[in-house]
Amino acid sequence: MYETLLFRNFPNVLLLSLQLPKYSRLDIDHSLEELRALTYSLGAVVCDALVQQRDQPHPAFFFGKGKLGQIKDLIHKHSISLLITDGQLSPKQAQNLEKSLHKPVLDRTQLILEIFGRNARTREAKLQIELAQSEYLLPRLLGMWKHLDRERGGIGVSRGTGEKQIEKDRQILRRKIANLKEDLKRVDRERTNQKKRRSSCLNVSLVGYTNAGKSTIMNTLTNSELLVENKLFATLDSTTRLLEEESRPKILLSDTVGFIKNLPHELVASFHSTLETLRDADLLLHVVDVGAEPEEHIKTTLAVLDEIQAVGIPKILVFNKTDQLNLLEQAILRRNYPEAVFISAIQGNVVELRQEIANFFERRMQTVQVLLDYKHTRRLAEIYEWSRVNKIDYREEGIFLELTSIPSNLKHLRHHLPEASFEQIELTLPN
Numbered sequence: 001m002y003e004t005l006l007f008r009n010f011p012n013v014l015l016l017s018l019q020l021p022k023y024s025r026l027d028i029d030h031s032l033e034e035l036r037a038l039t040y041s042l043g044a045v046v047c048d049a050l051v052q053q054r055d056q057p058h059p060a061f062f063f064g065k066g067k068l069g070q071i072k073d074l075i076h077k078h079s080i081s082l083l084i085t086d087g088q089l090s091p092k093q094a095q096n097l098e099k100s101l102h103k104p105v106l107d108r109t110q111l112i113l114e115i116f117g118r119n120a121r122t123r124e125a126k127l128q129i130e131l132a133q134s135e136y137l138l139p140r141l142l143g144m145w146k147h148l149d150r151e152r153g154g155i156g157v158s159r160g161t162g163e164k165q166i167e168k169d170r171q172i173l174r175r176k177i178a179n180l181k182e183d184l185k186r187v188d189r190e191r192t193n194q195k196k197r198r199s200s201c202l203n204v205s206l207v208g209y210t211n212a213g214k215s216t217i218m219n220t221l222t223n224s225e226l227l228v229e230n231k232l233f234a235t236l237d238s239t240t241r242l243l244e245e246e247s248r249p250k251i252l253l254s255d256t257v258g259f260i261k262n263l264p265h266e267l268v269a270s271f272h273s274t275l276e277t278l279r280d281a282d283l284l285l286h287v288v289d290v291g292a293e294p295e296e297h298i299k300t301t302l303a304v305l306d307e308i309q310a311v312g313i314p315k316i317l318v319f320n321k322t323d324q325l326n327l328l329e330q331a332i333l334r335r336n337y338p339e340a341v342f343i344s345a346i347q348g349n350v351v352e353l354r355q356e357i358a359n360f361f362e363r364r365m366q367t368v369q370v371l372l373d374y375k376h377t378r379r380l381a382e383i384y385e386w387s388r389v390n391k392i393d394y395r396e397e398g399i400f401l402e403l404t405s406i407p408s409n410l411k412h413l414r415h416h417l418p419e420a421s422f423e424q425i426e427l428t429l430p431n
């Protein structure tokens with residue numbers, strides 16, 4: 001559906017950036033580097049990049065009018081077929097730029113939406129991205145996106161020009177958005193059952209900047225073979241696997257979509273249910289690529305977690321790709337982040353991380369003693385599933401158990417075992 005013919009037809013790309021006073025040249029260069037990586041992820045070639053310093057974006061053209069001449073020269077010099085701006089363009093600015101430069105212009109948001117569109121595999125991811133793209137398109141229907149739409153095979157809006165036609169297209173798109181939301185609700189309901197099953201387990205989620213190595217860590221820790229690529233946003237769906245076969249309660253690990261600076265709001269909103277995996281986690285493994293800009297990436301990840309109301313969940317900071325650092329660089333990073341765990345997922349040295357996860361939950365466990373009436377013997381399977389049974393003694397008055405588990409599971413067990421049979425001996429249950 002979202003075959004990105006777009007970038008096959010526009011292989012030569014010129015990147016454009018505006019340096020506002022609040023940004024240093026280094027900030028701009030880092031951001032352009034990332035934009036370049038995003039562009040490569042779609043298979044296009046970045047021929048050149050141009051930066052303009054300005055106090056504020058030009059309201060009509062984003063860049064100053066004088067700069068447009070220079071941009072035209074570069075278009076000619078490199079046979080540029082597509083321009084990508086680092087900042088977000090208003091619909092009007094994008095339209096004016098296209099008219100003046102006679103080339104299609106995308107901004108960072110649209111580029112990220114394209115990558116998501118291309119990488120979506122499951123039905124849910126496809127619906128989510130289609131919703132995000134439609135929401136983004138709605139205020140921009142005024143002509144400029146039509147050629148992109150045509151390249152892609154159409155989003156379902158009809159052809160034609162003029163105000164009437166645009167209003168008709170808007171109506172079609174609004175109806176499409178409503179339908180997509182309905183479809184997503186249905187997928188979400190199917191997911192609720194899965195969620196129930198997970199609720200008695202300990203849920204750990206990988207989180208972090210795109211390309212930090214989350215899927216590689218998932219594969220190493222759970223012996224899986226998820227897609228790993230040196231491309232941004234290789235993973236768009238959340239996948240959950242059993243982390244520890246033996247541990248009780250069971251520990252599950254989930255891999256999910258990566259973050260990036262200025263993650264489009266349309267995406268965050270439409271990936272609601274994928275991101276819910278993060279919100280439901282008991283522990284987050286915050287993965288950071290030591291070779292990228294750790295501080296910046298950590299800041300961005302925390303900002304997105306804040307946006308999706310997941311910032312309060314306990315975290316283990318995991319510095320990955322240590323094989324790319326020399327000993328001195330490692331020592332500096334270790335000094336600056338004494339609480340972090342350092343690993344190289346690709347070399348498989350994740351023993352320390354595995355231990356940290358186990359320690360984290362161990363510190364939260366509580367031990368209780370319970371006397372269970374024999375008429376509730378069938379509950380034993382559930383008890384074994386949800387907690388560690390340290391002792392079991394079949395006494396005349398009932399089954400005596402000493403259990404260790406996390407407070408929420410013990411609370412749940414107490415709630416589900418009828419009061420009369422659930423005698424508490426030296427019980428230290430939470431309130």
Ligand SMILES: Nc1nc2c(ncn2[C@@H]2O[C@H](COP(=O)(O)OP(=O)(O)OP(=O)(O)O)[C@@H](O)[C@H]2O)c(=O)[nH]1
Nearest residue numbers: 210211212213214215216229233234235258345346
């Ligand atoms: N040198 C080195 N490369 C690694 C390590 N771990 C992962 N990588 C590489 O980093 C790239 C990205 O890895 P992924 O596991 O796909 O990263 P991700 O965080 O899941 O990325 P997205 O799903 O795109 O957000 C791949 O090329 C991996 O081979 C590591 O420990 N050392």
Ligand SMILES: [Mg+2]
Nearest residue numbers: 214215234235
């Ligand atoms: Mg991944």
